[in-house]
Amino acid sequence: MVNRIVVRFAPAVVGAAAVAAFLVSADTPLRALAAYAAYAALAVVLPGTLVYRAVRSRPHTLVEDLTYGAVTGLVLELGAWAVFAAAGVPRWLWLWPAAVLAVFAAVPRLRRHWWVLGYRPTPPAWSWALAAVVVGFTWYLAEAFLWRNPVLPTGEGQQQYIDLAFQLSLAGEATHRFPLDVPQVAGEALHYHWFGFAHMAAASLVSGVDLPLVFFRLAVPALCALCVLAVGVTGWRVSRRPAVGAVAAALMFTVGEFGFENGVRQLFGTQTAFIVWGSPSMTYSWVLLLPLIALAADRLAPAPRGPADAGPRPAGAAPRGTAAGEPPAPPPPIGPGGWLLMAALLLASTGAKASSIPVFAGAAGFALLVVLLRRRRPVWPALGVLALALAAQGFATVVLFAFERHGVAVQPFSGLAPYATPGVAWAWPAVVLAFLLNMQVRLVGVGALLWRRRLRVDGAEAFLLGGALAGPALYLALGHPGSSNQYFVRAAFAFGVLASAWGFVEVCARARVGRRAGAALLGGALLLGGALVAVQVRYGPAARDHDVPHDAVLPLLRWAGALAGLLLLGGLAWRLAGRTPAGARLRGRGGAAALACVLVAGAPGLVMDALANRAEPNGGANHNVTMPRSRVQAARYVHAHSAPPDIVATNAHCLAVVEGWCDSRSFWLSAYAERTVLLEGWAFAPRAVTLGISPFGPFWDQDLFAANEAAFRAPTAADLAALRDRHGVRWLVADRAAGAESPLLDTLAERRFDNGKIAVYRLR
Template sequence: MSTALVDAPTTGGPAVAGARSPLRWAPLAVTLLFTAGALIATGTPVLDILKYALYTLGAVLVPGTLVYRAVRPTVHSLVDDLAMGIAVGLVLEIAGWAVFVGLGVPGLLWLWPLAVVVPFVAVPRLRRHWWVRGYTPVPIGWAWVVAAAAVFFVGYLALAFLRVNPILPAGEDDRQYLDLAYQLSLAGEAAHRFPPDLPQVSGEPLTYHWFGHMHMAVVGLIGHIDLTVVSLRLAVPGLSLASVLLTAVIGWRVSGKPYAGAAAAVLMWVIGEVSFSNPLTQPFGTQVRFAVWHGMSLTYSWVFLLALIGVVAVLLERARATGLYVLAFLFMLASTGAKASSLPVALAALGMVWLALLVAKRRIPWPVTVLIALGLAAQLIATAVLFRFRTYGLALDPLSNLAVFWDGPADRPLWKHLLIVGGVVLGFLVNMQIRGLAAGPLLTRKPREWEPVVWFLLGGALAGPALYLAFSTVNAQYFARAGFTFLVLAAGWGYAIALENARLTRRALVALASGSALLALALLAAQVRFASPDQGTHPYSPVLPILKWSAGLALIGALGAGAWFVGRRFAPALRGRGVLVALTFVMLAGAHHLPMDVYQTLKAPQGGPYFTAPLPRSRVDAARWVRAHSDPGDIVATNAHCLYPPAAGQDVSNCDARVFWLSGYAGRSVLVEGWGFAPRPTGPYGEFWDLERLRANDAAFLSPTADGLRDLRTRYKVRYLVVDRRSGTESPTLASLADKRYDNGQLAVYEIRR
């Protein structure tokens, strides 16, 4: 690997034009103003936006940047310091939260940044990190491309997520995507308990990757912002912007080519999956569409995974940068606590580097060995402490995630079965992995000439889908998503090489950009006009739209390639640029995907086109009354356990126990709410494991007695009973045994007497 990885010089020419002009801040200003406008347009209070900005600056960016400057071996660029500073600040935030919440003083959490700021003010040797000189100028074109990707994605979030999920419901017919209340409940739990429990079942350990929800709690505690605003407005756009920036910065750092990072940011945050259905289907999952907001822990984890890739890349070149080993270990811990699927992919990538260096140099690569040891230690700590060795149903079952598409009758002819299997595999590769073809120019050299970081990116890109194919359940998709992070960095690098080899003039570059935009619009128009719902009856039917769309594009591409081959005889300017144009065409095959998601969301204004649950205003009002009139340690009981309560006489075994609104909007632990997401092998329709607790809970509403209520208060620490009359009316006796404190007709809140 060249020293460009560490120093990445960028000098002279139009690439850095205006580097000292005030206009160099214009891309950042446009991005922030657009984001603020999108938040305001979707009902976010302006004061909360300002509080969030101050929190980000004072509690994340400043302490994180100071620490990063103290441990990095060389100066790169200001944007590198700030992007990595965000990642480091979020790591330090975890420790600050654990200390202050663990000591029972969450209200003092705003003091934690002083543990960094004060030493950097008081210690003379550390003061130099407040002001740094010798930065590599940031190419203005790079800045505008990254800003455009960020603005595009924030616009997507505004239309596909923020607009259809109000901070608070407006009426009784409102609906919300199912998982959002669950995420809110985890943030509420983390705001006052270390370690957090499962808020839907008080006292049940939360063996889950909950660091992202802890982050939301910290934002609320330090910024004094309502958690509904943090969860449904600020956290996802904020973390997405950080991830877009880190994608571009790490792509630049690992390759030494600024526009490799810009291309990686576009490939990850603008271009989507290849498909051709309306509404969109996702047989193999998605990378950012829907995934970034339905489970914000994924977006949070990308910050640490990208930062880890950047640190490892430097260590593969400068093994003696001791401070970076500490930073790598912290990113490993944070990454696995944010999303359990990230670190296994990174470890597999390190394993490929280790093997490649062992073969090439015929000696043990000790720096990589140390990194692998640190990764295994972080994985063991997370598995034992956070997850308590639970797997959430993940089991080794090779190809099971694809086999569901080629299942068929036992008498199916072999040739037909092999054809279907091949089609499914091809559909998977085209749908999720085709953007990796842009890495081709990077891999044209002989493997023995590849730098260690190339092996690292290739290892992660292969490990992600390999682990997805090796394990069962839909959760295995997150391995593929982690691997995709490596893939886009390699693809961006390869695309930058193709761009350099093409030696485009400014006019040719404008033509390429304009043609790309027109092609993307044409693909979107074709999808809207001609795509239809997936109505097939075969298991492989969801894959057919992908194959048909790909075949059509392949035909167009072949015709275009033929025309290009003929045309370059008459137009010498076309020579040497065919590879770049072909790669651009392939990369744009999924350019319609995110706009198409917006299109289908516009037709489903209540929570979007995904699985939504009823969230009437009366429920939220009652829950927020409980929050305002209780202490964080108070336990609440409710009769609402089923998403759709069974009618009288109906079998309760069909209860869909994914009910989270009370714990979410009250921010309090519930004795038994919905257990569908509990870290136990029950599932949404499984039986609750503690029948004694459930019977005691339900008896308080159906057949209350003084002794029973007293037992709830003394044994389970229950203070309030929340009656949801949609799930069943309370016994008339309850009013004589407990004090009614709130009633809005649909819900009532009783306080158990002491």
């Protein structure tokens, strides 16, 4: 019995221990790690799992209950945070999980959810595969993010990706305000997708761990590990094949973008490399989106028939699908409660990432179209899924984003146009092909799924295909000044990897790839991936400027041509070998082997990105800025000595001044002080994006700007009193790099901190 328990939970223990080891190696204090783990277990997973068990009909696997329970916990946490923050008592947020646990302990009908029997065992290979993906991807996170970004800067020249300070400021704003303002422009409503940063704020409030430590160390690896599990259990549930979940997790978090370079150059963006830490809101949105996919597929798929529905089991009998010779039992339906859970997840997804709901709605619309054309199933489930998605999008458009477009406009092929050389006839076809290879080669298994179905997809397959198509279609149709239309492709990636893995597993099943052949296929894929990495490390060209735009895609296309030639030669050799008596086992399995080779063609992606981060901060290709220690010291002083509602004013607005123009992407004070600033950098304010104000454009309220500047350059008692009484300003932070403050401030305010570069004053 003990040995069985050890074997059953060994993958989870190994995965968790490896993640903890990476975090400790990145100077994460053990006390903070323990506090965060306790928060995750007791304030997210446990209450969420109890609620999920009360909603779903019958159990499937323990890992599914815990994974979807954790996601349910995140949704409940978001609602509780909004209530407590709006009431002005965010520090009491720990009461929400306590209340849920109390209800489930007190109500007799709910007590049964504390201890559930009848779980189906998970295949050991599936469990170890997911654990391996978690460990491998956490190594990548350590190389690319954890080991490169200290929690607090250690010197004046510390380099940091430009968006991180802005994102940290959103989390800081969420620790004390609902609804959120733009942290850099006090009183300016934040019409933006910020729910993921509210989660980080909640994690800090409940666990007691400092917010920068949550942001730079704990939240991203935890969300990524949860996302791996969500891919694994969703792939299993949607396809009814455990292997699909394992393969999909590997495609999403082990295989990278296809390319040929030694260093990082994001031709058309990335799917997981960089983006999981460069935009943690994307990772948070995936965590919510994957159970949504499972719920939608559960609504759209026919009721499972077979062992799972064959009546009760005798007492003491093994779960269905586990006895020798018995066919695998499909996951039981989630049940009517799935509609309620879907509505809650869609509501949470509205502010997780603006790209999630449009892609989900596209998937639902495509599934409805297929149902109407096929006329083989009731139309109401598909209509219900689409109606919920459209209602969620309406809420997001009207309430969260207040009809602001954030710079999104109909601009076909804007993401491809920079690489198409005018006047070169073959440039556009080459660029389109490069885009498909670079971003979509991991999804080639979708073609295998369509081939196996003879293009007659239905239910869950149609839904996955619709999502995989909707994202790239939106990306190609729309434009954005910051290339944020890429996020539609990333949202669709969650659909695509599930469909691609499903197609690959079905090809393997048709080829009768058993355990031995599967192990050989896995070993061959690992060897091929290692060889591809070695070639790119040795021969890959360094990123450089190009004489003509289309030159940027040529290394990728040449590499693809070379690999296609090798694949063709390998296929011929395989066919010839299969005709010999010794090669009889190869017959009928060439398609599975060829598909595996194509799927791992992007294997160097994450490894090359990790190596690039060793050479240059944050990979060198991303926009890095200097985050001086002196600035962060001053901001942390303000955080430690101010009240959360206090407004801070500063004379630092510019990341840099170029030919007299201010690059207003300065966010360090609001980020590390975790306080709202009267006026810091305004470049990322939704109003600035909507108005088309570039980072070098002027602030839209020049009277406020002048009053802010006068407080530092020519202060008067009346002006400072106006800032205090009218705008709630309690602190002034003078950055001498932006200009020395007036000596009069020492007589009109109280200097509380000065490190020679930054001075902090408290208004009387």
